[in-house]
Amino acid sequence: MTVLIDPPRWPAHDTLWAHLVSDASLDELHRFARAAGIPERAFDHDHYDVPAEKYDELVRQGAVPVSGLDLARRLEASGLRVKQRDKRPRLR
Incomplete structure (x- = not known):
């Protein structure tokens, strides 16, 4: 079980x-994001978008x-990837 981050x-x-x-799981990802103070609106189907200024803190x-x-x-x-063609507009 690992939360990964790529370079901004x-x-x-x-x-x-x-x-x-x-x-490992979306539950793990959501728990990590909540603990790190990342807002739910940053979630995009299978990942969170995070600004560069949060990178070092998240590491x-x-x-x-x-x-x-x-x-x-x-x-x-992991089987968690959502393909581009499978993405549906999110309700806000």
Whole structure:
């Protein structure tokens, strides 16, 4: 059971963003995010989008830094990956 984070490199809203995922369960991911103070609105189907300024803090709290490619591969292998075509608009 591991929470993974990739480097912040996705630009949006005047910052760079990283992805936070679990390779074990969405419950684990949600627990970690709640404990880290990440808002629920940051969850996007199979990951949390987190701003660059939270990266070091999340690593200190136990997220394991991995490359974007490794994160994607491990998420896929976990069975938790939601394919782009499977994504539906979220209700807010």
